[in-house]
Amino acid sequence: MAATSYHFLASLYNADGVALERRVILPDWTPATESARLAALRQCRLESPIEPAEITPLWEPEKGKPFMVGARAAVKDGDGREAACEVDLTYFRAQVQVAATDLVKDGRLKDGETFQYSIAAIPNPKQLNAPQPPVGWQIQDVSASTIRGERSLQSYLAIAAEVDSEMSAAASATDIPVFIPLEVLRLAEQLKTAATEKETGGVLIGNLWRDTGSTELFLEVTALVPAKHTLESSTSLQFTPQTWTAVAETLQRRNRGEIWCGWWHTHPAQYWCKCDEESQKKCPLGKQFFSVDDVSVHRTVFTKGFHVALVTGDIPKAEGGWEMSHALYGWRSGMVQARSFHAVSGKYEEEMR
Amino acid sequence: MSVETSPASQVIGPFTVTDVTGQKSQQISIPSDTTVNEVCKNLLGYLNQPAHDSDGRPITYGVRSENEGRFLGGNERIGDALQPNDTLRLMPTVEAGRGSRG
Ligand SMILES: [Zn+2]
Numbered sequence: 001m002a003a004t005s006y007h008f009l010a011s012l013y014n015a016d017g018v019a020l021e022r023r024v025i026l027p028d029w030t031p032a033t034e035s036a037r038l039a040a041l042r043q044c045r046l047e048s049p050i051e052p053a054e055i056t057p058l059w060e061p062e063k064g065k066p067f068m069v070g071a072r073a074a075v076k077d078g079d080g081r082e083a084a085c086e087v088d089l090t091y092f093r094a095q096v097q098v099a100a101t102d103l104v105k106d107g108r109l110k111d112g113e114t115f116q117y118s119i120a121a122i123p124n125p126k127q128l129n130a131p132q133p134p135v136g137w138q139i140q141d142v143s144a145s146t147i148r149g150e151r152s153l154q155s156y157l158a159i160a161a162e163v164d165s166e167m168s169a170a171a172s173a174t175d176i177p178v179f180i181p182l183e184v185l186r187l188a189e190q191l192k193t194a195a196t197e198k199e200t201g202g203v204l205i206g207n208l209w210r211d212t213g214s215t216e217l218f219l220e221v222t223a224l225v226p227a228k229h230t231l232e233s234s235t236s237l238q239f240t241p242q243t244w245t246a247v248a249e250t251l252q253r254r255n256r257g258e259i260w261c262g263w264w265h266t267h268p269a270q271y272w273c274k275c276d277e278e279s280q281k282k283c284p285l286g287k288q289f290f291s292v293d294d295v296s297v298h299r300t301v302f303t304k305g306f307h308v309a310l311v312t313g314d315i316p317k318a319e320g321g322w323e324m325s326h327a328l329y330g331w332r333s334g335m336v337q338a339r340s341f342h343a344v345s346g347k348y349e350e351e352m353r
Numbered sequence: 354m355s356v357e358t359s360p361a362s363q364v365i366g367p368f369t370v371t372d373v374t375g376q377k378s379q380q381i382s383i384p385s386d387t388t389v390n391e392v393c394k395n396l397l398g399y400l401n402q403p404a405h406d407s408d409g410r411p412i413t414y415g416v417r418s419e420n421e422g423r424f425l426g427g428n429e430r431i432g433d434a435l436q437p438n439d440t441l442r443l444m445p446t447v448e449a450g451r452g453s454r455g
Contacts, residue, residue, distance in 0.1 A: 030401045238448040
């Protein structure tokens with residue numbers, strides 16, 4: 001949860017800079033707050049910093065107050081030490097998009113027309129985002145630690161090969177390392193093939209470790225639990241409460257102390273693409289991507305800063321036809337972004353003994 | 354004419370309420386006539402769970418009692434349906450999709 005002593009206002013302008021709309025927005029601060037929390041955890045701070053996180057605006061250097069270039073979410077531990085996540089204006093896109101949709105409905109913006117926006121912060125002492133429990137209720141955070149224990153990051157790196165996401169190699173260097181066994185990737189491919197033209201998915205389970213040689217955290221995926229009780233089509237996949245129940249039961253049955261690490265789903269692009277053989281190679285559907293709906297699933301279920309999403313999609317081959325490719329996405333600066341991971345081909349040494 | 358007032362409801366608990374992953378948990382003690390819907394509505398923020406998706410559509414949550422091994426109806430009263438020390442898991446229906454792409 002987050003507290004702030006500001007109101008946030010979004011202003012929308014058309015391409016010529018003519019003001020179209022100004023409205024109060026209620027940004028969703030959870031992703032920024034969870035990113036700050038993970039930063040605190042990586043610095044070996046308390047797992048549950050004191051609630052709530054504090055949100056402050058970052059002012060635009062030229063125009064100054066009240067215009068923002070972004071915002072800062074900070075969490076403090078009992079000693080007042082702070083860890084923070086800074087977000088830029090793209091963080092507010094979802095709220096701005098809602099306003100733009102209304103403008104299109106009112107006929108003040110054409111569908112598909114480019115627009116610009118700015119975000120401003122106005123002091124408001126009422127602390128809008130800090131909810132109070134109803135009268136007569138007692139609510140206390142009892143979240144347990146997600147860190148399993150200590151292991152050597154080096155010994156994981158020794159049995160793994162990095163799978164780079166082209167768009168994010170540099171940015172990924174600041175992310176926590178994620179290890180995914182080759183057998184999980186092979187299972188993902190088999191399940192995708194079996195589902196043919198339909199999307200399919202599942203939940204990634206495993207462990208969050210702290211490196212013995214540093215304070216760094218890393219995520220070890222141990223298994224992919226195929227999703228049951230889903231509703232799937234060629235272009236969508238619905239996870240139901242029964243899906244999650246079955247996963248929780250699987251974790252209980254395995255009884256290995258594993259936690260939910262993220263989720264997996266497929267993009268059967270070869271069935272979406274209606275191009276002829278030649279233009280198929282350039283089909284925009286034959287690229288890895290994470291849709292707005294995918295972000296919504298991640299935001300709703302996989303809110304922790306270390307949670308990841310694996311997508312197995314179809315990519316056109318140079319010689320024609322399609323091949324499968326895996327891409328990993330995760331939280332960075334409060335947004336879901338493409339990131340790299342390590343494919344593990346061996347067994348971790350402690351398990352070999 | 355006399356009007357009978359309903360007796361002030363007792364506070365019962367504790368109950369643990371968690372998100373899907375079980376990684377965010379809140380312990381609550383609440384008036385016994387609180388409904389399952391009210392628990393869900395008031396706890397979402399504390400569990401970092403959104404009430405709406407990015408398009409502003411409400412997200413529906415199933416509430417499952419671990420001790421009872423069943424999903425609870427939204428209008429069930431906690432005092433009638435549950436014994437203290439139960440764990441409730443809030444589980445949303447969510448949809449991944451290609452969206453407007455292509
Ligand atoms: Zn998708």
